[in-house]
Amino acid sequence: MPVQKLSLNSSSSARHTLAILSGKGGVGKSFVTSSLAVALRRQGYRVGILDADITGPSIPKAFGLTEVALSDGKNMIPLETETGIKVMSINLILEDPSAAVLWRAPIVSNAIHQFYENVNWGDLDFLLVDMPPGTGDVALTVFQSLNISGIVLVTTPQDLVELIVDKSYNMARQMNLPILGLVENMSYFTCPHCGEQTDLYGPSKAASLAKKYGLEKTLRLPIDPNFSQKVDAGKVEEIQVPGMDTFVLGMD
Numbered sequence: 001m002p003v004q005k006l007s008l009n010s011s012s013s014a015r016h017t018l019a020i021l022s023g024k025g026g027v028g029k030s031f032v033t034s035s036l037a038v039a040l041r042r043q044g045y046r047v048g049i050l051d052a053d054i055t056g057p058s059i060p061k062a063f064g065l066t067e068v069a070l071s072d073g074k075n076m077i078p079l080e081t082e083t084g085i086k087v088m089s090i091n092l093i094l095e096d097p098s099a100a101v102l103w104r105a106p107i108v109s110n111a112i113h114q115f116y117e118n119v120n121w122g123d124l125d126f127l128l129v130d131m132p133p134g135t136g137d138v139a140l141t142v143f144q145s146l147n148i149s150g151i152v153l154v155t156t157p158q159d160l161v162e163l164i165v166d167k168s169y170n171m172a173r174q175m176n177l178p179i180l181g182l183v184e185n186m187s188y189f190t191c192p193h194c195g196e197q198t199d200l201y202g203p204s205k206a207a208s209l210a211k212k213y214g215l216e217k218t219l220r221l222p223i224d225p226n227f228s229q230k231v232d233a234g235k236v237e238e239i240q241v242p243g244m245d246t247f248v249l250g251m252d
Helices: 029-041 059-063 107-115 137-145 159-174 208-214 225-232
Strands: 011-022 047-051 086-088 124-132 152-153 177-190 218-222
Touching: 011 029, 011 137, 029 047, 029 124, 029 152, 029 177, 029 218, 047 059, 047 107, 047 137, 059 086, 059 137, 107 137, 124 152, 152 159, 152 208, 159 177, 159 208, 177 208, 208 218
Parallel strands: 011 124, 011 152, 047 086, 047 124, 152 177, 177 218
Antiparallel strands: none
8 A cells, every 4th residue: 555645844845855875884875965965055956954864863963063953833943054955853853962862663754754744944956865774664764755756876885885785776666766876985095195096995886886777877986084074073065075066967
């Protein structure tokens, strides 16, 4: 029996809702989500991020958001980053952001529903959903309940990650959701002294995966200490991610 799709409230709209997905944790999915949002915002789009990683949220940290999200009496009001990206995350409503979220799957799913339905997003061109790892309850909740327009897959060069990303790809296909592109994070390292490029985690698999999945959009991201330093400082909007501006072209 089909699950009823949720609707944004009367104060909100989103032309496109994209899920950033990887079956494996630790591949930099939240960094890719943040970088996608920054690139889209630089091109003039109105962008929001729904942090669906309820038990391991990291989006507020990347943007330096520490305030508590308030309510207008009817819906929650998302916080805005320095460049105007709207963000809603569990860490923005907890009294202690470091507190563990010990919730079972139905409660986590309900929180995601509220972040979608009961947040005053305004009018957005893109609402990006930062997914938790895996293909379990939360992924099903998002894919079945939210009006997802497409998916961006995130991977790294290791064989184990490729195997698990295959599961995410297959899940998306089973749910009849289009895959818009693939980002291979931590794909290479460029020596700052000699300029030599090294594949620290083995040869890139981006091209072979794109061919396997029938994808045209791919992007390889480097290992760059500056990236992690900026994210830790809440300055992800200052990062110039190579190739990201071109990667997002045509998503509208």
